[in-house]
Amino acid sequence: MTDFPISPELLNIYLEEARAHLEGLDHALLTLEREGLDPEVVAGIMGPLHTLKGNSGMMGFTGIKDYVHRLEDVFVRVGQGAVTLSRPLFDRLFAGASALRDAVEQACRQRGEVRSLDGERTMLDALLRETTPRTQRGETSPQSTPSGTTPSTQSAPAISARESLASSAVSASAAVSASSAVSAEYISAHSSIVRVDFSQLDHLLNLVGELIIHRTKLHELGRELAEQKGGRESAELLSAVQQVASVSTQLQETVMDIRMLPIRHVFERFPRLVRDLARQQGKDIELILEGEGTRIDKAIIDEIGEPLVHMIRNSVDHGIETPAVRVARGKTPTGTILLSAMQESNHVLITIMDDGSGIDAAAVRRKAVDGGLLKADETLPDRELLQLIFSQGFSTAETVSELSGRGVGLDVVLKSIERLNGLVEVETVPGVGTKFIIQLPLTLAIISALLVEVSDRTYAVPLGSVVESLKFRPADVHTINGRETLRIRDRIVPLVRLEAFFGLRAATEEPAHYAVVLGRGDKRVGLVVNRLRGQQEVVIKALDPAVSGIAFALAGATIMGDGRVVLILDVAAFFEGRRQALAHGRSRPALAGGS
Amino acid sequence: MLRKILAVDDSALIHQMYKLFLSRYKNCKLISAMNGLEALDKLGQEEGIDLILLDINMPVMNGLEFLQRLQKESAYQAIPVIIISTEGKEEDTIRGLKMGAKGYVKKPFQASELHGLIEKITAAG
Numbered sequence: 001m002t003d004f005p006i007s008p009e010l011l012n013i014y015l016e017e018a019r020a021h022l023e024g025l026d027h028a029l030l031t032l033e034r035e036g037l038d039p040e041v042v043a044g045i046m047g048p049l050h051t052l053k054g055n056s057g058m059m060g061f062t063g064i065k066d067y068v069h070r071l072e073d074v075f076v077r078v079g080q081g082a083v084t085l086s087r088p089l090f091d092r093l094f095a096g097a098s099a100l101r102d103a104v105e106q107a108c109r110q111r112g113e114v115r116s117l118d119g120e121r122t123m124l125d126a127l128l129r130e131t132t133p134r135t136q137r138g139e140t141s142p143q144s145t146p147s148g149t150t151p152s153t154q155s156a157p158a159i160s161a162r163e164s165l166a167s168s169a170v171s172a173s174a175a176v177s178a179s180s181a182v183s184a185e186y187i188s189a190h191s192s193i194v195r196v197d198f199s200q201l202d203h204l205l206n207l208v209g210e211l212i213i214h215r216t217k218l219h220e221l222g223r224e225l226a227e228q229k230g231g232r233e234s235a236e237l238l239s240a241v242q243q244v245a246s247v248s249t250q251l252q253e254t255v256m257d258i259r260m261l262p263i264r265h266v267f268e269r270f271p272r273l274v275r276d277l278a279r280q281q282g283k284d285i286e287l288i289l290e291g292e293g294t295r296i297d298k299a300i301i302d303e304i305g306e307p308l309v310h311m312i313r314n315s316v317d318h319g320i321e322t323p324a325v326r327v328a329r330g331k332t333p334t335g336t337i338l339l340s341a342m343q344e345s346n347h348v349l350i351t352i353m354d355d356g357s358g359i360d361a362a363a364v365r366r367k368a369v370d371g372g373l374l375k376a377d378e379t380l381p382d383r384e385l386l387q388l389i390f391s392q393g394f395s396t397a398e399t400v401s402e403l404s405g406r407g408v409g410l411d412v413v414l415k416s417i418e419r420l421n422g423l424v425e426v427e428t429v430p431g432v433g434t435k436f437i438i439q440l441p442l443t444l445a446i447i448s449a450l451l452v453e454v455s456d457r458t459y460a461v462p463l464g465s466v467v468e469s470l471k472f473r474p475a476d477v478h479t480i481n482g483r484e485t486l487r488i489r490d491r492i493v494p495l496v497r498l499e500a501f502f503g504l505r506a507a508t509e510e511p512a513h514y515a516v517v518l519g520r521g522d523k524r525v526g527l528v529v530n531r532l533r534g535q536q537e538v539v540i541k542a543l544d545p546a547v548s549g550i551a552f553a554l555a556g557a558t559i560m561g562d563g564r565v566v567l568i569l570d571v572a573a574f575f576e577g578r579r580q581a582l583a584h585g586r587s588r589p590a591l592a593g594g595s
Numbered sequence: 596m597l598r599k600i601l602a603v604d605d606s607a608l609i610h611q612m613y614k615l616f617l618s619r620y621k622n623c624k625l626i627s628a629m630n631g632l633e634a635l636d637k638l639g640q641e642e643g644i645d646l647i648l649l650d651i652n653m654p655v656m657n658g659l660e661f662l663q664r665l666q667k668e669s670a671y672q673a674i675p676v677i678i679i680s681t682e683g684k685e686e687d688t689i690r691g692l693k694m695g696a697k698g699y700v701k702k703p704f705q706a707s708e709l710h711g712l713i714e715k716i717t718a719a720g
Binding site for chain 1: 611612684
């Protein structure tokens with residue numbers, strides 16, 4: 001074994017590279033299974049496997065190294081057309097790839113090999129025995145000399161004894177250079193890249209946040225000074241402050257940009273997941289990925305994986321039908337799931353669309369009534385009714401039957417997405433398919449906000465959710481079904497009086513007569529406030545979960561230029577009236593401000 | 596005395612290991628390239644490279660292609676090359692040695708092995 005001390009840093013680098021190589025392995029297997037033998041795909045995986053083998057050896061992970069060595073041999077035979085590409089073969093290779101991944105992950109966690117790959121290696125040996133290589137290549141024999149029995153270093157003159165091997169060597173470099181295509185994509189990314197701990201980027205962003213806070217304060221002071229005193233100095237001061245503002249904005253954008261990663265990092269695990277789930281359930285599913293290059297804050301990348309796994313699983317389990325059912329319904333036997341990402345202004349939209357059985361609104365309704373989420377005589381538009389599948393308590397074990405199984409765990413998905421200041425909507429056509437749309441912010445760290453005054457306090461409303469803000473007269477307010485509303489053009493917008501919502505003392509000087517209209521999909525809610533204070537970039541500081549989140553309608557806090565702490569509203573809370581109130585037993589103040 | 600070593604490998608892990616390994620050589624600068632093409636670039640940028648540690652199996656331009664190009668450039672012909680090979684590609688190592696590489700080490704190698712070989716080659720050089 002090597003005498004290099006294996007440090008956590010080396011383990012990290014090894015793991016990161018191994019994951020990319022294993023992702024490449026999954027990718028190659030999926031392509032071969034779908035499209036049949038393609039020598040380029042086979043050649044393309046040889047490079048990553050060879051590097052993985054070498055690296056595993058250097059880390060002292062002999063079992064992993066030996067397994068990968070066998071796997072290389074298998075791919076050589078596959079490339080020669082000596083192995084029949086059958087379903088059972090792919091099942092064995094996929095199972096082996098999973099075991100390998102498991103062994104790598106565990107070895108890195110435990111700082112030594114724990115997961116034995118002996119069984120899997122025996123399986124590959126058997127496979128190699130079943131097939132005969134087309135051309136005799138000494139180096140790829142499964143019974144090749146075990147490492148360590150021959151000296152591994154030589155200087156040039158000593159090699160002559162082994163030159164007999166050289167005659168068969170000519171073809172090898174072609175395979176090696178052909179491997180460039182795929183492995184370059186995974187590996188050349190390292191080139192000219194500096195490794196930085198993400199926590200350092202977090203720290204940098206915090207510093208930028210502080211800078212922005214002080215910049216805002218400087219700007220305010222400069223403006224006041226210019227207004228009060230005038231003169232050349234204060235004009236120069238103001239201009240200097242504006243330059244600082246411009247530079248710090250660029251600094252902020254650059255730091256944000258450094259934190260962005262393509263969503264590919266999340267998506268790349270799904271082809272394999274869908275393949276395995278589909279096989280288990282006897283379904284035929286094609287997963288189409290789009291917009292994998294869409295970039296989003298790493299902090300969100302780290303969190304969005306699990307909810308997406310859940311939703312993709314849902315689409316496979318409950319969306320796509322078995323081939324027989326699909327054919328009976330006049331569909332193609334192969335179902336399709338589309339997973340796409342795109343940026344839209346300062347949001348990223350992730351869509352999961354399947355052409356499966358859709359969700360039956362009547363079944364959702366029955367389930368909601370049974371679960372006490374809806375009164376038997378209560379009517380809801382289908383769109384709102386469907387949103388109930390995200391409710392806590394909607395999903396229970398018995399819903400696994402029929403179509404309503406969609407609800408399993410979706411409340412957990414919703415919570416995760418809302419923690420990221422995101423939202424999720426569902427659209428469905430029974431018999432045709434279902435579409436989930438997740439909207440996420442590009443970043444969690446800094447947002448544009450509208451500052452509003454309620455009673456004597458200032459709150460920040462995320463600007464991304466503000467459709468418009470307007471002044472109204474008390475006479476414009478109409479009470480419909482016990483709820484105050486405002487007619488804005490041709491739309492009736494329900495109002496929420498923030499003063500009452502937060503249980504604040506009524507402001508003495510002036511009545512609340514501004515409405516900040518929030519939008520979520522095609523829904524609108526008007527927040528009634530005393531005054532509008534203008535827009536500002538704010539740095540989000542997390543609040544203790546015990547006092548933040550949707551139940552408190554607070555997404556976090558921020559610090560103003562003058563040092564005051566301002567609470568940031570969680571916009572989602574104002575759209576969750578019915579569902580939240582039902583799920584939380586009306587523990588929150590009623591959202592309709594008229595009471 | 597070794598002042599500049601060019602390490603060519605497509606794995607960040609191996610580069611990190613070289614970095615640790617070469618800390619034993621005082622005042623020796625490590626220059627890293629992820630493939631043969633990058634290595635040729637680095638040769639053009641850095642003067643006075645004393646030794647090249649060369650992986651064979653790399654994307655973009657592999658080690659053998661790199662060696663071929665190296666041998667055509669009179670300015671670089673004299674730089675000793677050590678091939679860092681991996682089990683299963685012995686024939687490539689032999690080709691590399693025929694193309695002028697001075698020696699080889701097989702992964703997984705011991706730091707002491709590589710050290711010994713470097714001593715031997717630079718002393719002979």
